[in-house]
Amino acid sequence: MASIDHPINIQGLNKSFWVKTTQDANPHVTGWFASSLRKRILRQKLYAVKDVSFTIGDSELFGLLGPNGAGKTTLIKMLCTLLWPTDGTALINGYDIRKQPRQVRASTGTVLDVDMGWYGRLSCRQNLAFYAQISGFSPSQVHSRVDEALRTVGLRERADERYQKLSSGMRRKLDVARALLPDPPVLLLDEPTVGMDPHSGRNLRQFIKQELCREQGRSILLTTHNMFEAEQICDRVAIMHKGKIIAIDAPERVKNFVKSDTTIIVVAGNVPPRLVDDIAKLDEVISIRSRPISAFPNSLRIETQVRNPSVSATISHIVAKSGGLLYLVRFEEPTLEDALVKLTGEQ
Amino acid sequence: MIVNPLFRLTYSIYGFFKRDALNAMSYKFEFGTSLISMFITALSMGILGIVTQSAQAPYMTKYGGMSAATFILIGSMTNNFLIECQIAPREIVNPGVTERALLSPCRLPVFILGQMSWGHLWSTMNFVVYVLVGVTLFNMQLQTINATTFLAVLLLGILCMWGLGIIAAAIQLVTKRWDPISWFFFAFTQFASGIFYSPEALLAFDHSGILYSIAWCIPHTYVFDMIRQSFIGRSLTLMLPSLLNLSVLVVVLFGMGWITLRLCIRRCQVEGSLGWA
Numbered sequence A: 001m002a003s004i005d006h007p008i009n010i011q012g013l014n015k016s017f018w019v020k021t022t023q024d025a026n027p028h029v030t031g032w033f034a035s036s037l038r039k040r041i042l043r044q045k046l047y048a049v050k051d052v053s054f055t056i057g058d059s060e061l062f063g064l065l066g067p068n069g070a071g072k073t074t075l076i077k078m079l080c081t082l083l084w085p086t087d088g089t090a091l092i093n094g095y096d097i098r099k100q101p102r103q104v105r106a107s108t109g110t111v112l113d114v115d116m117g118w119y120g121r122l123s124c125r126q127n128l129a130f131y132a133q134i135s136g137f138s139p140s141q142v143h144s145r146v147d148e149a150l151r152t153v154g155l156r157e158r159a160d161e162r163y164q165k166l167s168s169g170m171r172r173k174l175d176v177a178r179a180l181l182p183d184p185p186v187l188l189l190d191e192p193t194v195g196m197d198p199h200s201g202r203n204l205r206q207f208i209k210q211e212l213c214r215e216q217g218r219s220i221l222l223t224t225h226n227m228f229e230a231e232q233i234c235d236r237v238a239i240m241h242k243g244k245i246i247a248i249d250a251p252e253r254v255k256n257f258v259k260s261d262t263t264i265i266v267v268a269g270n271v272p273p274r275l276v277d278d279i280a281k282l283d284e285v286i287s288i289r290s291r292p293i294s295a296f297p298n299s300l301r302i303e304t305q306v307r308n309p310s311v312s313a314t315i316s317h318i319v320a321k322s323g324g325l326l327y328l329v330r331f332e333e334p335t336l337e338d339a340l341v342k343l344t345g346e347q
Numbered sequence B: 001m002i003v004n005p006l007f008r009l010t011y012s013i014y015g016f017f018k019r020d021a022l023n024a025m026s027y028k029f030e031f032g033t034s035l036i037s038m039f040i041t042a043l044s045m046g047i048l049g050i051v052t053q054s055a056q057a058p059y060m061t062k063y064g065g066m067s068a069a070t071f072i073l074i075g076s077m078t079n080n081f082l083i084e085c086q087i088a089p090r091e092i093v094n095p096g097v098t099e100r101a102l103l104s105p106c107r108l109p110v111f112i113l114g115q116m117s118w119g120h121l122w123s124t125m126n127f128v129v130y131v132l133v134g135v136t137l138f139n140m141q142l143q144t145i146n147a148t149t150f151l152a153v154l155l156l157g158i159l160c161m162w163g164l165g166i167i168a169a170a171i172q173l174v175t176k177r178w179d180p181i182s183w184f185f186f187a188f189t190q191f192a193s194g195i196f197y198s199p200e201a202l203l204a205f206d207h208s209g210i211l212y213s214i215a216w217c218i219p220h221t222y223v224f225d226m227i228r229q230s231f232i233g234r235s236l237t238l239m240l241p242s243l244l245n246l247s248v249l250v251v252v253l254f255g256m257g258w259i260t261l262r263l264c265i266r267r268c269q270v271e272g273s274l275g276w277a
Helices: A034-038 A072-079 A101-106 A124-134 A139-153 A168-180 A198-215 A227-233 A251-256 A275-280 A311-321 A336-344 B005-026 B028-051 B053-059 B068-093 B097-103 B108-137 B147-175 B180-192 B199-204 B210-215 B219-231 B236-271
Strands: A008-024 A039-056 A061-065 A087-092 A108-111 A186-190 A219-224 A236-241 A244-249 A262-269 A285-292 A300-306 A325-332
Touching: A008 A072, A039 A072, A039 A087, A039 A219, A039 A236, A039 A244, A061 A072, A061 A198, A061 A227, A072 A087, A072 A186, A072 A219, A101 A108, A108 A168, A124 A139, A124 A168, A124 B005, A124 B108, A139 A168, A139 A198, A168 A186, A168 A198, A198 A219, A198 A227, A219 A227, A227 A336, A236 A251, A236 A336, A244 A251, A244 A336, A251 A336, A262 A311, A275 A285, A275 A300, A275 A311, A300 A311, A311 A325, B005 B028, B005 B108, B028 B053, B028 B068, B028 B108, B053 B068, B053 B199, B068 B097, B068 B108, B068 B147, B068 B180, B068 B219, B108 B236, B147 B180, B147 B219, B147 B236, B180 B210, B180 B219, B199 B210, B219 B236
Parallel strands: A061 A219, A061 A236, A108 A186, A186 A219
Antiparallel strands: A008 A039, A008 A087, A236 A244, A262 A300, A262 A325, A285 A300
8 A cells, every 4th residue: 555645646637538529521512411511520539637636635625626617526536436537546545546446435435516326215314324334334333333424414313304304405414424434534525515505504614624624634625616615614725727737725825826916996986087097097907997886976986906006005196186085995805716717717 | 343244245235125125115005005916916817827728738738737827827927036137237227326336335246236135025025926826826836846946947047137137237327228138038028938828839820930949049938947847846957958058048148247237337437427417
C-alpha cells in the first residue's frame, strides 16, 4: 500500500468520451435529400476530465467548484470507482482506484448528486441495515453501525419511519448516513445540499464541517454550485472548467485572483446628467452601471468595477465638484462567485 | 471480530432477501392475492390436463403412462421456476441498484445471488402449491419420485437459466432495453419445449421435424423431460445423453453469462452509463 500522507491523491486523471458531431460536408448539394447528404457524422474525443492532479490532506474539507459540465461529478464517479478512468489514477487511502477498487469502496463513503437505491416502504433503519449487511458487517456490527450513522446525522428519532415519508432534507441526511456506514476516513459528497431549504442546508453544512471533518477527522471532497457554501466551509477549493483545474487554493486566496477588480458602490443625490460619463472616463474604471433610486428623486446608485480601490477618492471628488450630494461610498470585496465567473469566463 | 467468510457471505445474501421480503410484505393485499392466484392457476392447469387427457395419452408412454394433469402440472410448475431463474438476474439492472451496489464493497456474485434470492423463494412456494394441488386433487404420485435425479436436474436447470438470465441482464445493462434473448426463450419455450404437451406432439403437424429438432436445442426441453422422468423414478444413468447435453449447455451458458456481464459492466463504467439514463 502506498503512503497515505494524503487520503486523496489524484495523479493525472483523465476521462474522455467519444461523441458524435455533425459537420457540413458538401454545401453545394441541393434537393430533398440535401440535408442528410450535406452532413457528415464525425466521432470526436471529448475530455470530461483532463489531466487533473491534486491531493487532499487529513481532516481537510476540499470544495470542487465549477459550472455545469465542468467535470466535477465525473471526477467523483471515477474516485468512487463507478467510472473507469481513461488515463491516470488516484489513490484513496493509499488504494489505487484502478487496481484495488474493492478496498477503495470499503474506505470511502459516497453521496451522489442524484442518489437512488432507497426502498420507500422500508424504514430508515431497515434501509440502512440492508446496506450495512451487504457491505459485509456481522449482525452485531450492523446494529451498531446503523445506530451510529443515524445518531451522527440526527435521524435517530425518525429511524423507524418509512423512507417515503421523509422530507428531501432528511433524505439527503440519510444519504450521508449511508455513506458513513463503513466509518470511512474519506467522504465524497456530490452536491450534498442540493434541493434543501436554507435552514436544512445550513444545518447540513455545519454538520459536514464541524462533526464530520473537524471532530471525526474525515477528509472530504465536496462538489457544489453554491459559492457561499464553499466559502463558508471549505479549507481549500478548486475551480474546474471544461475538465481542467484552473485554480486551486484557500477560498480567500482564490478570491484574490480577482481582488484587483474591486467594486465601489456610490449613492448620490442631486446628480447632474453627465456624472456617470465623467466617472466612466477614469482610467481605473473597468465597468460602470447605474440605476435611479425611486425613493429619492434625482438620485443614483452607481456600481463601478475598478482596478484600484484608491480611485474612490477621485470619484467622491467628481461627485462633489458636479454639485451632487454623496450619500454613500462602499467597497464590495469580490466573492468566490466573482472569482469563478471571471476564471471560467462564464456569466 | 473475525467472521467466518461463508457466514458473512450468507448473511449478505440474507440482507437482500430480507429487504425484498419486507418490501413485499408491506403490500399485504398484493401478497395475499398472489398466493391465491397460485392456487387458482394450479387448479386450472390440472383441469386442462383432464380435458386433454385423451389427446395427450399417446405421448405419455415415455413417462410411464403419467396422467395429462400431472404432466401439465409438472411442466407448468417447472416452467414457472425456470422463468423466475431466468428473469431474476434482471434485478441487477434496476435503476440505481447496480450503481449503489457497486459503490459498496459487496462482491458481484453476492450481489447477483442476493438480488435473486426473494424471487427464488417465491417460485419455490409456487412449486410447493402446484405439488399440493396435484397430490390432493389430481392424483399426482410422489412415492415414485427419484429425489436425486429431481434435484440434480433442477440444479442444472437453475444454472442454465441463470446463465441465460445473466446474458440478458448484461445486454440490458448496455442497451437499457428489452433484450431479444429473453424474448426468444420465453416465446419458444411456451410453444415447443413441452410445458403443456410433449415435444413429440410437434411432429403431428410439422412433418419435417425441424421444430422438434430446434426444441431439443434449448435447455428447457431437457429440464421438463428429465424432471418428468424423475417423477416416475428414473435415475440419472438412464438419461445420460440428455444429462450430458444439459451439462454442456450449463457450462456454455453460465460461462458466457459471467463473461458477458463483466464485459458489459466494464463497458458501462467506461461509458459512464451504469445508471438508467
